[in-house]
Amino acid sequence: MTFSPRSIAVVLSALAASVAVAVEPATRPANTKPAATKPAAAKAAAKPKPTQRHQQIDQGPFVTATITNQWEEQGITNKGIAVRLDAKDASGKPLLGPDGKPIGGGVLFDTDTCRTAAAWTGGFIDFTRDWTNVRDSKSVKIVGKQFMGTHVGPGWAKPGTVGDDAWKDPRPQGFGPLPHSWLKYKGVYRLNGGFTAFAYSVGNCDVIDMPLEKSGIGDLPGRALEIGASDQQAMVLVAQRAGATARVTDTGVAVLESGEDATAFVAMGSTLPKETKWLADQTAAGGRLVLSIPPRTKPATLTIHTWSGKAADVAAQVSPLVTQRDQLRALPESKNIYGVLTELTGHGSRPLWPDVITTAGQLGQPRDKNAPYIVDTITLPDDNPWKSWMRPGGFDFFTSDPTRAAICNWSGDVWTVSGITGDLKELKWRRIASGLFQPLGLRIVNDQIYVIGRDQITKLVDLNGDGETDFYQSFNNDMEVTPNFHEFTFGLETDKAGNFYCAKAGPVRNGGRGFDQIAAHHGSILKISPDGQTLERYATGFRAPTGFGVGPDGQVTAGDNEGSWVPKCRLAWVKAGGFYGVVPTAHRDTPPTDYDRPLCWFPKNIDNSSGGQTWVTSNQWGPFENRLLHLSYGTCSLFLAMKQDVAGVPNATVQGGVVRFPLSFDSGIMRARFNPADGQLYVAGLKGWQTSAGKDGCFQRVRYTGKTVHMPTAIEATKTGLTITFTCKLSAEEANDPQSYAIERWNYLWAENYGSADYSVSDPTKSAHDTVKIKSAKLQPDGKTVVLEIPDMKPAMQYKTEVNLVSEDDADVRFEIYHTVHGF
Template sequence: MRHLLLLVLLATTLKAGEAPRWAQMDYGPTMGCSLQIGNEYVLRALIVRLDKEKQTYVAYDLETMRVAAMWTGGFIDGNGVIFKSEHHAQPKPVGTLLWSNPIGPGWANKDGSFVDPRPQYVAKYNMPQGGSELTREGQPMPKEWVQYKGHYLHGQQVVVSYAINGCAVLERPRLSAAGSLMRTITVAPSSIEQRVDLAASGPYCTAGGAGAVDVTIAEITGREIGIIPPRKEARTFFVVISQKEEIPQSADAFAGLMSEKLINGGPARWPETITTQLTPGTGDGPYVVDTVTAPDDNPWKSWMRFGGLDFFPGGKRAALCTWSGDVWIVSGLDGTTLTWKRYATGLQEPLGLVITDDGIVLTCRNAIMRLHDLNNDGEADFYEAFNTDIHLTRQFHEFALDLTRDKAGNFYFAKGATPGRGGPNFDLWSLHNGGFFRLSPDGKKLDVVARGLRAPNGIGIGPNGEMTTGDNQGSWVPVCPLNRIRAGGFVGIPDGVPGDVKPTKRDPPIIWMPMDVDNSSGCQVWAPDDRWGPFAGSMLHLSYGKSSLFSVMTQEIGDVMQGALTKFPLTFATGIMRARFNPADGQLYVCGLRGWQTNGARDGAFQRVRYVGKPVAMAMGYAVTKDGIDLTFSQPLDKTEAENVDNWALQQFNVLWSAKYGSPEVSVADPAKHARDTVIVAKATLKADGKTVSLTIPGIQPVNCLVIKPRIATADGTAITAHINATINVVP
């Protein structure tokens, strides 16, 4: 056998002084990411650290359960959006690549074939090198052949769990005495032979261990293939893949390499807890923003950029995930002293989180994951692949976003599209780009509810099953919409709909939001009761780009919904994206991060919007009438000011739904002009309830963006000047 040629990889070049933030972080025993190895990509890589010195690693391809590569001399170079904020790039191994395996199944099917059944497609990527290529990456394998189940952690040891042809497999990677990869494998009983692709002919592959009596290694078509015969009992054996011939270890030395204790929870990896203080908000208004201080200064340099949150029953504890792959649990939310505990690490870009009776469930780029603490020590021991049906590409913008549930227990999330470098171009569309998804409570059935989204960084499921999303301006998204989602709906980008026939009209959003109002949307959430003031039952909308919170007012005419929103006069520390109401105190908690295209100042923050009991003076209701608009406010109004038409300044404009990036503000009166039109208010009438103003608008008609600037006051003299941004889809 020949020795495999060593490929020396370019090491990361660091500036003098402190390492960049991403490079300081300890990611734990494993890390999920998309990884470039040579000219190939592993889109669902699970990188496993093999030594205490953090120098030697192996990467599994969780789509095919092949061992994709082994390298030594460093970790990764940090290319990519999650590390260095680089677009159109993926990280690469640093150091010396010892060996790698090409894209394809890591194990044979029941007939002994390694032929990849996934269709090839042309992957056109609008990257610096341009061009296109044929690939199969990003597509799940048939589950009856290969299915990743998850992985266990026992201290720093890792056991990967998967199934091959329905046969359960446990695999523990580790270093041999000589520093080679030792794959310790336990296979369940099976009536058929199984074959595992170990390496190209070149490395020395040696099987050993008590369970390897009948395991053979054969060179077949230039590959080293491990052959495992049918068996009535489970077998455990190991295979060493080495650059030089090694003497197989004895059964005594092998004993204990795989045992039950490794999959039943182990010693804590992060026993330290971190204490912070809740910082109360200040201000004279009815709402203040408290800061649940994050553990930014922590022993593992974990980067606190929050992508999801949820509360445990009772509301005293919450779980939050970070963009870099962590899950943290914070306790003490009923007081001012907070205790943070690191619960999980190494997840692939988790940007949504829900707590269920069966564990913490997360939306990750590679899968929907569910975490289990098997020994109740406050750390996840089993990272379960709850659902792996998602298709993905290597495109950086294809985030898997948010996670929430309906009353039936279904999960909902969304995925981003694949915009290229500026202009109207998009990179490859997979089956799931730009989709809004429903996942059954058991994780077995994934449905695409609607298509056409671009960057839906936040969704909402209302108390009556309402489905909503925000989006992000770009090609086919003229300004940020607040979308109503319905089954079979189309909400933006024609390329997001499979097939040759593309939509020529999109579903109307509830609201088109001008760029100075929201340039990049977050999630939606509904206030459950009056503990949070007068907004019980109302929808709220978060802006990641403007770090803002809005109250949403909706009207339904026939099967068309339209609405308006107005901003709370509050300041947040970061780009807020996720929100939950705490069942204990009834207050709104928000979290988010600073990636790009946000005015948020901090990398991440967790904050509480607390109602202090003072009167609220804001718009609460919006309705289009045949003669104009009715606006309802939270308090009785000063009649003289409310009925003075000079106190109402209205402007309107349309936007163009097209392949161009964004849209100008287009005059309604003269579409050839890029300008806002002044809207005349002929009459303002305060209704008998003292809170609702009817604005008479001659010639009222559908319009994308209607900006209402009141200059009125409540009956007790409190000024109301907050702008109201509305959309008119239909006039009754």
């Protein structure tokens, strides 16, 4: 048996098609406008503010964000999903309000606590500011009139517990999900007609929780619930408000009164156990209404209908619903229909975005005929019907067909693109998901798409094979989220054992200096088990690790961005349990007084906002197989990383540096992957915070032409100098001349300050670079390696080594190497 979501309210109210109770939806005719009235005096029309790009995006049926209730005492929903509900008449046409505009509304669901946090009419969500780039935690707000809400805390009583303990929030700071044995959020279904349904478990029973655009009387949203069979009582929090009085009428109607105003609730359903009852009590937080459902041998399906108005009118207004409820209770067992919502969510939905958009890629032009690398452009579908703002936060290639990729946008949607072959002449794009919480990482495992947002790892499930996401499955929802604007979650990678990794930024204060309240996962590299069941801190002490990488052997690397406790950007060679410098995000009982040393530091003009890393997977991309690449979001640059192992140096196991590829990119590249089909490097990124990027987003290929590469490929420090190896043979004349090289070095100050000045190594009281004397330069017998003799070799946080050489085949080899020397 299948059901249409458009008629779900009728199905759930009748459930047996044998009860028909007329309930008038409103006193005004549908789709009518009020008579126009002439204003008493003409006023100059206010000049409308231009619609910003982020406000034009069709966000789909729901939006995930940190959202503030209108009732301030109910706080902020850190992991909120706002469901768009547009009231419609029986024919499906929008109902119009007195102003002639469609009556909008919404319901806010808290995935941490599985509660309905708010419901409202007359609007949706305030997007007056770009919520992906705000510096105000309260900038995403409900628009319209809130008529129902609940305080931050459990949405259901703890199974097997009674009294105040049943509702006591065990989370010390109120962040993150409740224990899985109590409540476990499973995901949200997208249904036909713009409907959504939340799936979660309460104790040992499964729940489907579906917001309804109309609840049978007036234009207020309602709620449909299906609660699985269980030997445990279930108690769901329905409404709560400070200063309100909760009561239950003689007819079994739940009422929450605030002065002369009231909101009333009627629960009904033919499969609802007859012992179901409302509980009304007064708590320190105000009046509270709870619906108690006794243990049951079969699933219970019910609807909660809502009315709001004057307290004196409650009885008269809800009496038709009371009659309908009583008639449903009287139905014989043979008329009952079980599992309506489970059936409804099991089949997938019709496509929301069936259009395929075609773009043509652009092959790059080489700098010269001997250029070994060329940057090609996979043209993004910037001109699309949904005004999607193409700012890629992550991408990956499909396992079965590497000419296809999935790519996520910072503003919340996911696309697929096919045709990623040699000439890129026909790229076909399809939007497949929307409403995610600032996704900045994506990974495909066995053709299954996983996306990381601020709130969770979401697995995108296509139930009916039409190419679009029907179920946004919560693969792991354990991350703690606060309202701070800066706590992005970056990247999504896996190791060979199947573990997932992501990076959580620290809650930087406005202006970038210092931190707000620290939660459990701030400033950490996080590791998630292959089944998504467990999450742990892998390493700590980060500020804003915009990107990181996981190598083929499981080696984790990470960038970080200059700020408090981060004197300059750095590339860290991360070990499990390591601490990388930011004391407030150390997550240790005793604050550290030292930190694990990075592979290298970067001057600000070289990398002012580090991106991710990736490893070269084959010899199809030139002479760098099994080498590490580093991306700069801030300077839109690609670097080769050069590692040297060290021993006997406190808090350091590696040192080294980077050299920049002579390439340019359209935007701030953060993510990189090698395509297993062609062996070439693909990069993607965006322009959001500080960067030199020219475009809002990019998806580009770095293609190896087969020409000779003329670059440094390794650098090692010794007690007597530096050894530099190149990819090509060098002209001995220039290579043996010390004047072909120039070296400077300096230190930074590791402190709470924002960033650091450059300090002399020889005199730490001075802000200066030290010039390093080169006694001799000797080209080694291989023709590719030069040994620089330096009489005064010292450790330093920053070295800059310039080489001005010529290759044996007469090509310029001019590069700057930025590297770090911890010891010898």
